[in-house]
Every structure is written in C-alpha cells, then in structure tokens.
Amino acid sequence: KAGVTQTPRYLIKTRGQQVTLSCSPISGHRSVSWYQQTPGQGLQFLFEYFSETQRNKGNFPGRFSGRQFSNSRSEMNVSTLELGDSALYLCASRSQPDNEQFFGPGTRLTVL
Amino acid sequence: TQLLEQSPQFLSIQEGENLTVYCNSSSVFSSLQWYRQEPGEGPVLLVTVVTGGEVKKLKRLTFQFGDARKDSSLHITAAQPGDTGLYLCAGYTADRGSTLGRLYFGRGTQLTVWP
Numbered sequence: 001k002a003g004v005t006q007t008p009r010y011l012i013k014t015r016g017q018q019v020t021l022s023c024s025p026i027s028g029h030r031s032v033s034w035y036q037q038t039p040g041q042g043l044q045f046l047f048e049y050f051s052e053t054q055r056n057k058g059n060f061p062g063r064f065s066g067r068q069f070s071n072s073r074s075e076m077n078v079s080t081l082e083l084g085d086s087a088l089y090l091c092a093s094r095s096q097p098d099n100e101q102f103f104g105p106g107t108r109l110t111v112l
Numbered sequence: 113t114q115l116l117e118q119s120p121q122f123l124s125i126q127e128g129e130n131l132t133v134y135c136n137s138s139s140v141f142s143s144l145q146w147y148r149q150e151p152g153e154g155p156v157l158l159v160t161v162v163t164g165g166e167v168k169k170l171k172r173l174t175f176q177f178g179d180a181r182k183d184s185s186l187h188i189t190a191a192q193p194g195d196t197g198l199y200l201c202a203g204y205t206a207d208r209g210s211t212l213g214r215l216y217f218g219r220g221t222q223l224t225v226w227p
Binding site: 004033035042043045048056088090092094098099100101102103104105106108 | 142143145147152153154155156157160200202204213214215216217218219220
C-alpha cells in the first residue's frame with residue numbers, strides 16, 4: 001500500500017504571495033490532518049478533514065485554509081504569505097478505528 | 113500550553129549507552145503513539161500503546177504506557193548512531209463537540225547518538 005504523498009516537496013515564495021499544497025492519503029483513509037513544523041514551535045496542528053468536512057481546527061489565522069475532495073485528497077492554501085510562514089508542512093492520514101496517524105514526507109516552504 | 117510534556121528536550125549520548133525519554137500529561141488518553149523523525153522528513157510511527165500498563169518492545173526500544181494512561185516512556189538499550197532523530201509522542205483523545213477526536217503532540221526529544 002502506498003504511503004501518504006505530498007507535493008511539491010520544496011517551494012520558495014515571496015511575501016504576499018499565496019501557495020497551495022497537496023496531499024494524497026493512504027488508500028482507504030478518510031481523515032487528513034495538516035501540521036506546521038518549525039524549530040521554535042515544534043509540530044503545530046492546523047486542521048483535520050474527514051469526508052470532505054473540516055472536523056478539527058488549530059489556532060491559526062484565517063490565511064490558512066484547506067479542503068478535502070471526494071477521493072480524500074486534500075489541499076492546503078496559505079494566502080498573503082509572511083516570513084514566519086516558512087516551515088515544514090506535514091500532512092497525515094489517519095486509519096480508523098485505531099486512530100493511527102501516518103505522515104507524508106512534508107513540503108518545505110520558504111518565504112523570502 | 114502543551115497537553116503533552118516531553119523530557120528531556122535534548123539528549124546527546126555515546127553509542128552503547130541506555131536512555132529513557134518521558135512523555136507526561138495531566139490528561140487521560142485513549143491511546144498514545146511514538147514517532148521518530150529525521151531531518152527534512154515526516155515522522156514515522158514506531159508504536160501505539162492502548163492499555164494502561166502496556167509494554168511493547170521493538171528490538172532495542174521499549175515503550176510503556178502508564179497505568180492511568182496519562183504518561184508514557186521510551187527506553188532505548190545500547191543506543192546506536194542510527195537511533196539519532198527527533199522522538200515525538202502523541203496522545204489520542206476525544207474532544208468535546210468533535211465526533212472524531214484528535215491527536216495531541218509533545219514538543220519532542222532530539223536524540224543524538226555519537227559513535
């Protein structure tokens with residue numbers, strides 16, 4: 001079974017731009033979560049989608065948004081990028097009912 | 113405020129030494145997971161513990177879930193350079209108002225094992 005895939009792996013943007021990241025979960029997993037990881041803050045939860053609906057949300061500004069499609073693939077969008085948005089963005093899919101979460105390799109976003 | 117506190121934050125040891133990493137909370141979790149992450153990569157799931165007092169072994173790694181399901185420990189015997197990485201614990205709990213529950217992560221323990 002293929003693991004969680006994320007595209008692109010690396011991205012460089014400038015302040016004020018917007019970016020869209022993509023995630024394909026493990027086949028059969030309907031839950032997809034997004035995390036931001038930085039050296040200073042560690043792993044911070046952004047949001048979780050299940051069956052195309054946002055079910056959980058972390059404490060991030062409205063510039064961070066996401067969606068999930070009927071095939072469980074998910075996208076995350078960040079608008080009006082700031083320097084502080086530079087981070088490793090991780091996507092994870094969760095199996096039910098054991099709630100084990102499996103991560104993708106991440107997208108390294110650099111904002112200049 | 114972190115729901116899960118991990119200690120120590122950093123650990124630097126010589127090959128062959130033993131070590132223990134702790135993951136503590138005042139909250140009860142339905143299950144607890146341990147991950148290892150290498151630089152630039154996503155965390156990799158090592159183990160899930162579910163029952164209070166449960167002990168699981170993965171080669172030289174021993175994982176224990178506290179009796180009250182509020183804490184966990186990871187013990188590595190005879191550490192090797194290949195064990196180097198960021199170790200993360202994550203507890204699963206059902207949130208009020210959420211039909212799905214969610215995982216809460218600790219800040220991690222950065223382990224470096226020198227040859």
